[in-house]
Amino acid sequence: MTQTILLDLLEKKEFKAIRAVLNVMNPVDLAALLKDLPAPDLAMAFRLIDKERAAETFSYMDPDQQEALLNIFTNAEIKDILAEMYTDDTVDLLEDMPANVVNRILDNLDRDTRRVINTILRYPEDSAGSIMTTEYVDLRPNMTVSDALQKIRRVGIDKETIYTCYVTQSGKLIGVVTAKDLLTSDSDRKISDLMETNILAVSTNEDKEQVAEMFNKYGVIALPVVDSEFCIVGIVTFDDAFEVLTDEATEDIAKMAAVTPNDTPYLKTGVFSLFAARIPWLLLLMISATVTGWIITSFEKALAASVALTAFIPMLMDTGGNSGSQASVTVIRALSLGQIQFSDFFRVMRKELFVSLLCGLTLAVANFFKIWLVDISLLHTSGLTLSIAAVVCLTLAVTVVIAKFIGCTLPILAKKVGFDPAVMASPFITTIVDAISLVVYFNFASAMLGI
Amino acid sequence: MTQTILLDLLEKKEFKAIRAVLNVMNPVDLAALLKDLPAPDLAMAFRLIDKERAAETFSYMDPDQQEALLNIFTNAEIKDILAEMYTDDTVDLLEDMPANVVNRILDNLDRDTRRVINTILRYPEDSAGSIMTTEYVDLRPNMTVSDALQKIRRVGIDKETIYTCYVTQSGKLIGVVTAKDLLTSDSDRKISDLMETNILAVSTNEDKEQVAEMFNKYGVIALPVVDSEFCIVGIVTFDDAFEVLTDEATEDIAKMAAVTPNDTPYLKTGVFSLFAARIPWLLLLMISATVTGWIITSFEKALAASVALTAFIPMLMDTGGNSGSQASVTVIRALSLGQIQFSDFFRVMRKELFVSLLCGLTLAVANFFKIWLVDISLLHTSGLTLSIAAVVCLTLAVTVVIAKFIGCTLPILAKKVGFDPAVMASPFITTIVDAISLVVYFNFASAMLGI
Numbered sequence: 021m022t023q024t025i026l027l028d029l030l031e032k033k034e035f036k037a038i039r040a041v042l043n044v045m046n047p048v049d050l051a052a053l054l055k056d057l058p059a060p061d062l063a064m065a066f067r068l069i070d071k072e073r074a075a076e077t078f079s080y081m082d083p084d085q086q087e088a089l090l091n092i093f094t095n096a097e098i099k100d101i102l103a104e105m106y107t108d109d110t111v112d113l114l115e116d117m118p119a120n121v122v123n124r125i126l127d128n129l130d131r132d133t134r135r136v137i138n139t140i141l142r143y144p145e146d147s148a149g150s151i152m153t154t155e156y157v158d159l160r161p162n163m164t165v166s167d168a169l170q171k172i173r174r175v176g177i178d179k180e181t182i183y184t185c186y187v188t189q190s191g192k193l194i195g196v197v198t199a200k201d202l203l204t205s206d207s208d209r210k211i212s213d214l215m216e217t218n219i220l221a222v223s224t225n226e227d228k229e230q231v232a233e234m235f236n237k238y239g240v241i242a243l244p245v246v247d248s249e250f251c252i253v254g255i256v257t258f259d260d261a262f263e264v265l266t267d268e269a270t271e272d273i274a275k276m277a278a279v280t281p282n283d284t285p286y287l288k289t290g291v292f293s294l295f296a297a298r299i300p301w302l303l304l305l306m307i308s309a310t311v312t313g314w315i316i317t318s319f320e321k322a323l324a325a326s327v328a329l330t331a332f333i334p335m336l337m338d339t340g341g342n343s344g345s346q347a348s349v350t351v352i353r354a355l356s357l358g359q360i361q362f363s364d365f366f367r368v369m370r371k372e373l374f375v376s377l378l379c380g381l382t383l384a385v386a387n388f389f390k391i392w393l394v395d396i397s398l399l400h401t402s403g404l405t406l407s408i409a410a411v412v413c414l415t416l417a418v419t420v421v422i423a424k425f426i427g428c429t430l431p432i433l434a435k436k437v438g439f440d441p442a443v444m445a446s447p448f449i450t451t452i453v454d455a456i457s458l459v460v461y462f463n464f465a466s467a468m469l470g471i
Numbered sequence: 472m473t474q475t476i477l478l479d480l481l482e483k484k485e486f487k488a489i490r491a492v493l494n495v496m497n498p499v500d501l502a503a504l505l506k507d508l509p510a511p512d513l514a515m516a517f518r519l520i521d522k523e524r525a526a527e528t529f530s531y532m533d534p535d536q537q538e539a540l541l542n543i544f545t546n547a548e549i550k551d552i553l554a555e556m557y558t559d560d561t562v563d564l565l566e567d568m569p570a571n572v573v574n575r576i577l578d579n580l581d582r583d584t585r586r587v588i589n590t591i592l593r594y595p596e597d598s599a600g601s602i603m604t605t606e607y608v609d610l611r612p613n614m615t616v617s618d619a620l621q622k623i624r625r626v627g628i629d630k631e632t633i634y635t636c637y638v639t640q641s642g643k644l645i646g647v648v649t650a651k652d653l654l655t656s657d658s659d660r661k662i663s664d665l666m667e668t669n670i671l672a673v674s675t676n677e678d679k680e681q682v683a684e685m686f687n688k689y690g691v692i693a694l695p696v697v698d699s700e701f702c703i704v705g706i707v708t709f710d711d712a713f714e715v716l717t718d719e720a721t722e723d724i725a726k727m728a729a730v731t732p733n734d735t736p737y738l739k740t741g742v743f744s745l746f747a748a749r750i751p752w753l754l755l756l757m758i759s760a761t762v763t764g765w766i767i768t769s770f771e772k773a774l775a776a777s778v779a780l781t782a783f784i785p786m787l788m789d790t791g792g793n794s795g796s797q798a799s800v801t802v803i804r805a806l807s808l809g810q811i812q813f814s815d816f817f818r819v820m821r822k823e824l825f826v827s828l829l830c831g832l833t834l835a836v837a838n839f840f841k842i843w844l845v846d847i848s849l850l851h852t853s854g855l856t857l858s859i860a861a862v863v864c865l866t867l868a869v870t871v872v873i874a875k876f877i878g879c880t881l882p883i884l885a886k887k888v889g890f891d892p893a894v895m896a897s898p899f900i901t902t903i904v905d906a907i908s909l910v911v912y913f914n915f916a917s918a919m920l921g922i
Binding site for chain 1: 499623624628633634651655671686690692709710712714716717721723724725727738743745746750757758760763764768771774775778781782786788789797799804808811815818822825829830834838841846853871897902
């Protein structure tokens with residue numbers, strides 16, 4: 021079904037046909053189908069979807085569409101949807117809606133859910149507590165497998181996942197048992213015999229990126245969230261961890277390009293938000309580049325003597341910047357994947373030293389032959405001599421080594437002092453390396469060319 | 472348990488204690504504990520782990536440790552481990568081992584598994600077929616819920632996931648039923664009444680990144696892999712999709728920094744591999760930067776007349792490069808998350824045009840005041856005039872607009888013609904923008920300063 025067909029059928033009031041089609045569709049696809057539909061059509065189509073599917077579809081919609089629907093819905097309709105939604109989705113919804121809609125939502129929640137949601141909203145942003153849901157199956161250690169299966173049958177339909185069940189005793193989490201264990205064990209076995217007591221759990225205040233990394237590391241479907249007493253207060257499921265991991269990579273990539281990260285998809289981000297996310301960094305980097313200007317001014321004499329020297333400035337700066345970026349971005353990613361720690365500092369430095377020597381030498385030799393054979397012999401570039409070529413290539417080699425050194429050390433040091441290493445990527449490294457490469461260049465020029 | 476304690480206990484032959492501790496540990500943590508242990512100790516400790524846990528631990532180990540163990544193991548031991556491993560892990564193992572070890576593994580596989588694995592190995596690298604596993608539960612449509620639960624109880628223990636079961640009829644996949652449906656439905660209901668027939672599936676040749684994106688989009692635990700006849704040949708589970716997503720982000724990040732991506736963790740990558748992944752790009756970009764040299768040489772006269780002009784070259788190049796990178800990296804990530812398509816080309820261009828005008832104007836104004844108040848009034852930089860400031864700031868504004876235009880269009884165009892958009896990031900954009908900014912600069916200088 022395409023949007024055009026849907027709109028056509030809506031206009032012809034073919035509600036039976038629409039209902040038949042919509043109610044076999046996956047909620048994710050439904051949300052995509054209804055995307056950008058005008059509010060009245062949206063509401064009309066949405067009302068044709070079965071309750072449970074509708075609630076799930078609703079939680080996959082963009083905030084502006086959710087808002088449009090909530091503004092059209094009666095209180096009874098809002099109640100119905102909220103009753104079918106998981107708490108983590110309701111929390112997401114509340115965080116995205118304007119104040120008046122938030123009040124309507126809160127008014128239509130039953131008292132228990134409202135209390136639970138208020139607790140979740142108090143957890144720090146980006147904490148495990150803020151992304152958890154409270155619908156999970158809890159079991160008692162003295163239950164048998166068949167008791168447990170019966171409980172799942174009774175309450176399971178409203179739980180976000182029943183595949184990991186949590187065994188509690190006076191609120192404390194004492195074990196975990198999977199649906200697989202339950203389904204493949206004898207029905208009279210005790211849960212306490214079956215449960216895994218070496219529990220993977222996260223605390224409510226754990227950073228959500230750490231939580232996502234645990235999913236990645238252990239390949240689990242859900243993780244319990246516990247308070248300081250090891251009482252279970254909720255669970256995080258793998259689909260939310262997936263989202264956190266993707267968002268995290270997006271944020272790192274943005275920071276590496278000197279852009280303030282932003283949750284909104286590109287096409288939904290306004291021009292001013294994009295501007296605001298970029299201009300501070302551009303200004304900061306532009307002002308930092310003033311230093312390179314001073315360096316050039318202070319070597320005015322050398323440059324006036326030979327424009328040939330000036331011609332190599334961009335190439336030297338770019339190559340230095342690229343070399344540094346390669347090292348820094350590689351190290352930043354390895355840090356964020358937990359592949360290197362601060363204790364690896366010297367191993368990383370030694371490795372990058374060898375790599376940079378190889379790169380620097382290769383580039384210098386290649387460039388020397390290029391200048392000699394192309395620029396001098398073939399093009400007869402005026403004022404260009406083999407001594408200038410030597411200065412350029414020596415600078416190149418030294419710059420590459422320094423650039424890779426700075427590129428690999430800054431992110432590790434940044435992380436050590438609690439800074440975000442991702443910021444120490446191309447733009448910053450480039451600015452620093454530019455200044456250094458110019459100083460190296462002019463000093464070699466003065467020494468070797470006597471200017 | 473730490474490695475030191477483990478080695479100590481091994482030396483004291485406290486096997487009972489070691490066995491007790493190891494057999495409550497999570498296989499992921501076990502693999503981490505055994506990491507980098509000398510081969511004889513590794514084998515000794517490994518032999519104390521229970522069969523099933525040992526096999527899982529084995530699949531989480533680094534290839535060099537797996538190889539060490541396989542070289543020590545008897546054929547009987549290898550058979551035991553392989554019998555407990557899922558086919559996707561066995562395939563990974565075969566891909567990582569040298570030829571002689573591969574032969575020993577193949578010799579110790581039972582005939583059916585060997586046949587299955589040979590089929591998987593024939594699927595293209597990076598395809599869904601190459602990452603799938605063949606251990607899944609299949610049901611028949613005429614079974615009842617209790618038949619299905621019985622089947623799961625019988626065969627489930629050897630299946631990678633039992634939480635999604637596949638309903639087949641003469642090999643064809645006709646429906647999907649979740650363990651949750653089975654557990655929460657009446658035991659005499661027919662599977663055919665219960666199953667979801669609107670099936671999410673991937674074909675064997677589907678790119679694994681597309682498969683991972685489907686997990687991300689639909690939040691499912693597993694996806695069936697089907698052949699051209701819609702017969703199910705295997706499943707991909709969410710933990711493998713997790714890995715693909717992380718690897719994909721790592722690859723994109725590497726490409727954005729002009730590094731050839733590489734699967735090996737940083738500290739395990741040799742100096743020559745790092746060198747080989749970086750030097751081709753550095754050489755290519757260095758040679759491309761030759762163009763900027765020519766541009767400078769051709770404006771020799773203007774530069775000789777005023778070193779003040781030269782002093783602004785690095786700042787102009789850097790700011791242009793940074794502006795372009797911001798746009799390109801933002802667009803590359805949005806492309807890879809599926810947030811923008813080729814059809815959004817003009818929307819993206821219009822958005823970036825407005826953003827770049829705002830950025831360009833802000834930077835130009837800020838820079839003009841900085842040159843006027845600091846460089847001229849305060850520092851009395853020789854040869855620097857307000858007309859030069861005007862040339863610099865006009866160039867800045869124009870360069871930023873051009874840079875963002877190039878930055879946002881190149882990745883989209885690259886994707887359209889089947890290139891990897893991630894390559895169109897900072898390094899390439901910078902090289903192109905450098906040349907353009909110099910041409911703009913010198914032309915403004917000639918026109919406005921009459922040189």
